[in-house]
Amino acid sequence: MEAKAIPANQTSGCCEIKACKHCGAETTGGADFCCPGCETAHAAADTLEDRAAYSLLAHDNEDGSYTLSLGVEGIHCASCIRLIENALSSEPDVDLARVNMSTERLTVTWTGPRDRGDTLGAAVTKLGYKLHALNDNEDVSASKEKALLRAIAVAGFAAGNMMLISVGLWSTDGETMGMATRELFHWISALIALPTVVYAGQPFFQSAWAVLKERHTNMDVPISLAVTLACVMSISETLRQGEHVYFDSAVMLLFFLLIGRYLDARAKGKARESASKLLSRLMGVATVLEDGKVTQVPIKELKEGALVLVATGEAVAADGVVEKGSSAIDMSLITGETLPESVAIGSDVFAGTVNLSAPLQVRVSKASEKSLLSEIVKLMEVSEQGRAKYVRLADKAASLYTPVVHAMGALTFIGWWLLMSAPWQVSLLHAVTVLIITCPCALGLAVPVVQVLASGKLMQAGVLLKSGDALEKLTGIDTVVFDKTGTLTVGRPELQFTDASGESFKIAASMASHSRHPLAQALREAFGDQELLAIDVAEVPGHGLEAHFEGHTIRLGSRAWCGKETETGDAHLELWLAVDGDVKARFAFADILRDDAQAIVQALKARGLEVHLLSGDRHVVAKEIADAVSIEYVSAGVKPAEKVAYLNTLKEAGRSILMVGDGLNDAPALAAATVSMSPSTAMDITQNTADIVFQGEQLSPVLTAYDHAVFSTKLVKENFALAAIYNVIAIPAAVLGFVTPLVAAVAMSGSSLIVILNAFRLNLKKAS
Amino acid sequence: MDILIYLIPIALTLGLVGLAGFLWTLKSNQYEDLEGAAHRILLDDEDEETNSEK
Numbered sequence: 001m002e003a004k005a006i007p008a009n010q011t012s013g014c015c016e017i018k019a020c021k022h023c024g025a026e027t028t029g030g031a032d033f034c035c036p037g038c039e040t041a042h043a044a045a046d047t048l049e050d051r052a053a054y055s056l057l058a059h060d061n062e063d064g065s066y067t068l069s070l071g072v073e074g075i076h077c078a079s080c081i082r083l084i085e086n087a088l089s090s091e092p093d094v095d096l097a098r099v100n101m102s103t104e105r106l107t108v109t110w111t112g113p114r115d116r117g118d119t120l121g122a123a124v125t126k127l128g129y130k131l132h133a134l135n136d137n138e139d140v141s142a143s144k145e146k147a148l149l150r151a152i153a154v155a156g157f158a159a160g161n162m163m164l165i166s167v168g169l170w171s172t173d174g175e176t177m178g179m180a181t182r183e184l185f186h187w188i189s190a191l192i193a194l195p196t197v198v199y200a201g202q203p204f205f206q207s208a209w210a211v212l213k214e215r216h217t218n219m220d221v222p223i224s225l226a227v228t229l230a231c232v233m234s235i236s237e238t239l240r241q242g243e244h245v246y247f248d249s250a251v252m253l254l255f256f257l258l259i260g261r262y263l264d265a266r267a268k269g270k271a272r273e274s275a276s277k278l279l280s281r282l283m284g285v286a287t288v289l290e291d292g293k294v295t296q297v298p299i300k301e302l303k304e305g306a307l308v309l310v311a312t313g314e315a316v317a318a319d320g321v322v323e324k325g326s327s328a329i330d331m332s333l334i335t336g337e338t339l340p341e342s343v344a345i346g347s348d349v350f351a352g353t354v355n356l357s358a359p360l361q362v363r364v365s366k367a368s369e370k371s372l373l374s375e376i377v378k379l380m381e382v383s384e385q386g387r388a389k390y391v392r393l394a395d396k397a398a399s400l401y402t403p404v405v406h407a408m409g410a411l412t413f414i415g416w417w418l419l420m421s422a423p424w425q426v427s428l429l430h431a432v433t434v435l436i437i438t439c440p441c442a443l444g445l446a447v448p449v450v451q452v453l454a455s456g457k458l459m460q461a462g463v464l465l466k467s468g469d470a471l472e473k474l475t476g477i478d479t480v481v482f483d484k485t486g487t488l489t490v491g492r493p494e495l496q497f498t499d500a501s502g503e504s505f506k507i508a509a510s511m512a513s514h515s516r517h518p519l520a521q522a523l524r525e526a527f528g529d530q531e532l533l534a535i536d537v538a539e540v541p542g543h544g545l546e547a548h549f550e551g552h553t554i555r556l557g558s559r560a561w562c563g564k565e566t567e568t569g570d571a572h573l574e575l576w577l578a579v580d581g582d583v584k585a586r587f588a589f590a591d592i593l594r595d596d597a598q599a600i601v602q603a604l605k606a607r608g609l610e611v612h613l614l615s616g617d618r619h620v621v622a623k624e625i626a627d628a629v630s631i632e633y634v635s636a637g638v639k640p641a642e643k644v645a646y647l648n649t650l651k652e653a654g655r656s657i658l659m660v661g662d663g664l665n666d667a668p669a670l671a672a673a674t675v676s677m678s679p680s681t682a683m684d685i686t687q688n689t690a691d692i693v694f695q696g697e698q699l700s701p702v703l704t705a706y707d708h709a710v711f712s713t714k715l716v717k718e719n720f721a722l723a724a725i726y727n728v729i730a731i732p733a734a735v736l737g738f739v740t741p742l743v744a745a746v747a748m749s750g751s752s753l754i755v756i757l758n759a760f761r762l763n764l765k766k767a768s
Numbered sequence: 769m770d771i772l773i774y775l776i777p778i779a780l781t782l783g784l785v786g787l788a789g790f791l792w793t794l795k796s797n798q799y800e801d802l803e804g805a806a807h808r809i810l811l812d813d814e815d816e817e818t819n820s821e822k
Binding site for chain 1: 772776779780783784786787790791794799800801802803804807808810811
């Protein structure tokens, strides 16, 4: 099976029209590619090699076909969609190929043998899009969201139509309208409302029932009670031709509350999406060598003692010992440090780390659930459990609110019945009105609306909120702890200094362009767009690059390997260039600070926060960085578990901590902190742990997020206050029996609108 | 007021048609990929035919 033919550049007549090298679309200005997406994909197409057995993950369909859902990385524009879908649907046995751009998923259905999935997957990989296995849990949350949306649609339809009828009822009375028409209207309302409440009220009823069985209470209990009571009372009033028919209020209440609930579910769904991306790292397949035969085995089923082949550029499937080959391994997933470590026969390698330079054979020493990666995940889970104790503002409000309202209802009943000697029917009616009118419509909207507006606003600033309570928790912090590599610094080395002549620099850069080692790439980048020499280069794992050029043997690599004996003694990372054993040049690299690191640290201090630096790196390096951004509290050379301990000590001293970090070694610490942030360049697993993920080369999102958090929490509190004021006015009116269906409808929608409008003040705030 | 006998069913029917329409769009996954839909409009028609949905 072949990838789509890539048209060559076309030159016609006087003007040059170039076709995109990747997708064939016309480009502007004679560029090779139509968009950055194509350029990346094209570059990746050469390096990606995929033999993974995706077919193992395919689902059987009833009609004998197979459906496979995979995550696709690197979809940027319409051309990407077209390329992938065309490549797949041009195959005769493919029934459906569909790319979902929002969720970055590819769904392909085919008839024929199951193995066909492998070649189909390979076809997409060949186009330069990286595939990864998905976790099935995603579908569950999606279907929950859909159910809520259906309920909103039904409730909205019912609320709208009942309004038509209710306006007639409110604006007239028995005399002007006639009792017969009124009764008809009431019955029509009942006809619309009852099925709606039964259907659209389910999310609340189910949740209320679930907590009542556990002998707890939450906001859904008073909601369910109010809606049910409103319906029951309205039916009885309709039957005895009374005035207190609250069907419209019950439905409107559901409509507003469902909107709040949906917004909440959306926010949570986002977080779940990233969670399943992480798990997929342990869900792929590994290539196993058994009795001289090569087979594909899902990583989950890997046994101890299996011999796994790890190709160049592939992630190591399980913890193990290198049995054959030597290579450089990108350990950043485990250590957070950017420089690869060299491994040879007998070296330990860990699951999730990436093999950079040469194929390896690894003897599995621990099954995947016991791997270091899983251990760190477990450490993270333990830390996270500690965090679950946090009580959200809304829940605090609910726990105060429920008993007060129910007591209020009971007192109203007793008051009217015993003190005023009213008939019990009337007393009950007043009591139920109290419950209906106090129903937490505004409370239900107070948090989600602010949440959605704030997260939308922060999204524009490149900050992604992953957990619903992130903003709330961020407001309360008094300490900020930064990781060093990749957080305060950009996380990749840049050339700082070299004594190379122009010619040596050119040779070094030309050699470096063949390697994926970060230092080599930094060197290549520093050289800029100048022309490179064509040199054949061999990578010597653990040492560097070697080339034979114009009769000379040229080495680019570590100090000892290039024949330099004396150390220079500074903290820089280095590459040396040697020609025939004679040292020609030294290239010194350093991981540079993010542009605004110092300004942001200052601004955080100005807001009264204490700033710490916590690094796994050597003390000299950490101290140097800390001095540059003026952080007084530094702790260097700490391991993941020690980072957690450091945070716990701070916590025991009564501090709330924001942890900002990017490495896998930071993940447990991120989980242990009160609230955590990580840059979008961080490992999946780390981003997954963090409450907030920010994009870009700058650190300013940390400050933006903090400022927005403070403001939006203020808005939420204001909203609660507004809801309280509303209740202070509404409850006495209901207790005294002044509330009619019209008053109830106006008061309830009015309070909801005020809360929503107040939340919109967030949009008036300028991004700092 | 006899007109109500016609008007109310008409109003309700229209509302139900709208509701049914929305539920249909939801069921046929039209809100699944809002971002992709915005891009797909740029694709040529002939491409669209081959990958049309079930």
